[in-house]
Amino acid sequence: MTSLRRNACRAVAAITVAGVAGLAVLVAPASAAPSPGPVIAEVYGGGGNSGTTLTRDFIELATAGTTPASVADMSVQYLPGSPSASSRWQATPLSGSVNPGGRLLVAEAAGGGGTVELPTPDVTGSINMSATTGTVALVNGTTPLTCVTAADCAADSRIIDLVGYGSAVVRETNPAPAPSATTSVFRTTSVDTDDNAADFVAGPPTPQNAAGGEAGGPSEATDARIRDVQGTTRTSPLVGKSVRVPGVVTATRGFGSSRGFWIQDPQPDNDPRTSEGLLVFTGSVTPTVAVGDAVTVTGTVAEYRPESGYQTTTELTGATWTTESGGHELPEPVVITENTVPGEYVPQPGGSIESLPLEPSRYALDFWEAHEGELVSVADVRAVSGTTDFDEVFVTTKPNEHPSARGGSVYLGYDQTNTGIVKVQSLIPFSQRPFPQANTGDVLTGITSGPVEYSQFGGYTIQASVLGELKDNGLAPEVTRKRNGGELAVATYNVENLSAADDQAKFDGLARGITDHLGSPDIVTLEEIQDDNGPTGTNDGVVAADQTLKRFVDAIVAAGGPRYEWRQINPQDMTDGGEPGGNIRVGFLFDPKRVSFVDRPGGDATTAVDVVMDEKGKNPHLSISPGRVDPTNPAWQTSRKPLAGEFVFHGKTVFIVANHFASKGGDQPTHGINQPPDRSSEAQRVQQATVLRGFIDKLLAADPNAGLVVAGDLNDYQFSPTLQILTQGDALTALMNTLPENERYSYVFDGNSQVLDHILVSKAVKKVDYDVVHINSEFAQRSSDHDPQIVLFKN
Template structure:
């Protein structure tokens, strides 16, 4: 097979010889290198493509009835396989001019999103919707990028001041599949590029990968890149193959593996092929590279290659043993680590980056994060690292990263072998081998070309004991966006958890109860959740539990965060045969509950009542709900909570170290507001029975939770468990705490339990485990 030559294939049946090849609207903007916008055309045919009388036209992202296409006339022709460069508006920024353009216009295109059409006439287009433009026979090709309303099927990725969108080789009439964002590469009909014609750099893979996270050859064309094909990705919109140089250098910092990106086109190579490749070196981010907090993947894009021989043995993969990956996570410079020299013997993130694109192998790895809906699971390569009693890996501090955790996905098409369902504590038995790739969701990932078999670890869903007659049982449960619109199966499974696993608590604080039409009714004014709650209590009764009553307060529409339109809120279920709810009228979405001392007795001004709902700490977040209960003649104050989420925080495995946890600021404010209300209760009655429960969206060691427990006013019960049991949620393979029950000093004989029924299992009713506390109220 030596000497056979392949390029990344184009569509088998393209609509025209001339296609839009690249679009860049950031020229001359802040941070840009190029001084001008451009549109590049390409000819995929075997003969010259004439352009006389044709034009390229541009339309804004969200056209209205008064929007107009802007036109640049074309002339001449594109040689077979050639390029044609159309220069558009120049800006004040940038330092590098375009090569001599084949046509020139003055359209100032938006950097992030817009629509470009290649038109067979110079007549201004009139279509303003995707459907109308698809029906216009004068349009030869069209690309909408970013959030463009006019596009083929779905828009191409967003571009920026430093990135363009370029065709990956295919023409499937789906812009999202046919284009990718990357470094602008303007090329004219003579083959000249920005800054003049530059011959490709002859390079080995380790030259491309370099000794930092960013390739020293980023944005440059390379040639003579040799290696053995080790794995293929043959499905999805990010297809391609990995190659490894079997002749490594002596520098442990430089990876010998590289991903060759072919877009939506399946590459025509086989594992074991020895190839020589050329292309453009790119750093691929899964979001806007200018604002990304994630790491990049070094890739070879716009590739061409020759197959020199086939059936070659693969380079030996790196074997990952328990002591292979360093215990320290990453350097902590207080900023971006991309430019720092890699130290793979010292830091885990550096170790994986130094093996990016290379094959690694693991054997008999314990599953620490169950299979997700996205076909992925998490294992640990360090089985003794902070192990839980049920097979997970517990997260106990910002400075205690679990560097053994590794995500596993599969390169085997699911039609050929479905991704296995695994629970925490199972074993991925046998050998799992594949290249390493960075993913913004979960960090470094083993893309398995060889996938082990799942062997059950035997964990079962826990069942807590029933409360004694003189014990009050209070539970908390995040029911994950429960809406009246959900299937009955979800209600039934959650109900079974309440009855069968939690033994029918007397009081349950619920989080993520949605309104009656859930997220389907964004902005429709529907905020009531009575149908959702009625269906839930009916399911509990049908499961053999008590006929619960409920209390909640409807939020104002679209003010409390969560899924848009869902209007999630917290609420109470209670068993009226065991406990009484003290109803005090007047509580609504905006009325604040206060503490009232009357004839030596303390009570709430309204019950249920929201805690300081107008405070800016609760902006776009759930407001705590206080309720007054009576059990065996003793008053108990329960406060249900759901603090703001961690959305917006920088990832633990990202390019900024240490990561910024920006969402902590609001949660700490929320904790201080809540603590202030608890302090009012305890100031009025130091022996008050106070239970603070719910999804605080933070760890037991976080500033928010510590603000609730400082000076001993409240005890966080999760912190009373052995360290290996401190978790109620599993995220990216880490068993961790988000849910809490805190109690004041008055409750006696406190017995607390986290009941593991969801988070460790691939089959979940919710992504949270419930918790329960049993106690005898004081005084």
């Protein structure tokens, strides 16, 4: 197979563009007639990124004419994909000419990653382009352009050619596909349709200079076997080398932007550390091979790393192949049973594991790595997650490993990783067979089989070319018990980025959770309430959430619940984290027919709540209600601030603190290259727990018998340092720890049923009945990604 990109040329014609905010606009053409001159042939912005092979970004020019095309006094220019009014084009002046059938290579910025240099560039610039979205223009002159919309750029007669890729605002009609750190966009035909999406495809980058040199310089392919490419560690000993390997095609992926096929050597060696399977990556190009073909593939060995800290996938890029014959039997898959994968998860060297020799009989991650690219099979495996929004489901090969009460796999400690979990995706086009919509506890019956691939989202994955049938085991959403009249019911619920911009179905689903499954609690602490216009991505000044909360309350009433009142404090714009522009915050709902809220004025985004006594030095109360706990403390930087409120139930005061601690974003993955992984986000939650504990201690020092409930999404496990700080001594009891181990979860991540949400109570809160109500986390269809929980007690 020969790539089409080297035959690409273009005749510039009239440009039809899409205007700002998705409004289609027809504008004056950038060039009124086809041009026999220079054009943009290829754009690559991933150079030097983590996981790449090439060290620099580049732009390639070609010509549609039959004579050399001068580019003297021209420039190539770059604009970010989502420019603002203040965005500026960056320009690289050009020199020389482009020969018919040849290329002119413009090298741009270098990064810290990669191992292969570009061929000697014809022109060198320093523009740092995005790997995934941006606009490149070929311009008459070297003065930077000033246009920042598609319409204005199309009207600029200096622009000779233009390509917008990914989500670029400035583009012809539609943008070219989104490339990546390991793919470029390039023209495939000389026919110009005035549509970047039609004229460009994404695939492995192949830089070429005017002299015909390609990346890494001239390189004669070396004959090798797949096991030589895979090696005995996590990275190939042949990275950057051109190799020629034989194999039988075992599976193909002919859709999406990560297309390719897997080959496997039917004559394996006896070394259990060396995989006999390998991915041939073709980007957006559909591979022209069939399962069972015997092929010889020539390509460059690369290690694709999706992000820093993650493992890599060994693959061949820039590949060509010859089909020797078809119809061959496939190698037998490795059969994965309950006892196949080792019980230890991964070595713990206190650093990177990449250079360590694989020990597949000892460690689970080593086992999967030693079978990377090979066919494996599982049979009658239980789902330990609901099918995700990305059509994937996690299953367990070890049904007796930390089973939850409802069919999942519970995560009980940093040293108790569930080694039986593996992710399943499908290589079968959904037009032929939709992906099964599983709930936790359902079973993929029969055989599920396919090659093993590493993913940043969940680790090792079976890319199923044979997919079992789904058996529905009837998991039902839970309903908590009814409270009696003398009990106060306090719940907490992370409603997953709820804003007034959401559709009514989300509000209705959440409302049924409140009424039908939680029994309309007296008080609910809410997390992830967004401002009224939701995640705009900009500092637009909107911080109010009244419309969001009113729609939620109206939906609860429509579902048969009480008309709750709410209390919350608007944050300062863009200071509390979450989705950009969403301004998430915590708040309270309460049923005014059951409890009363003690309103004390003065609470705002930056004023700290305090514990004060009455004029007799008794009866502690809050200085402001609602009030935020030490909101200017650095511990809460770019994070939600706890909200304290004072309630009265049956004549007695109850203090409630709603919380949403800093997320785990930035933590290294459990399946990554660094072991043990760095849980960098934990430091901020420890600081937050310390600040909150200071407020709690002050309240309980003023009244040791104070009724106090601390609730919310603490974004940490029951065994974490964060919870240890909050529960040290006997001031507070973490109710999660009162449940049996197989019931300790409120959230499912990568197939692990785990704890993020908590309710903690003071000693005065007695006769407690506590329940995590599983209505979301285990299901394919859900209203939030968190399960709510509730505590009922006599005050």
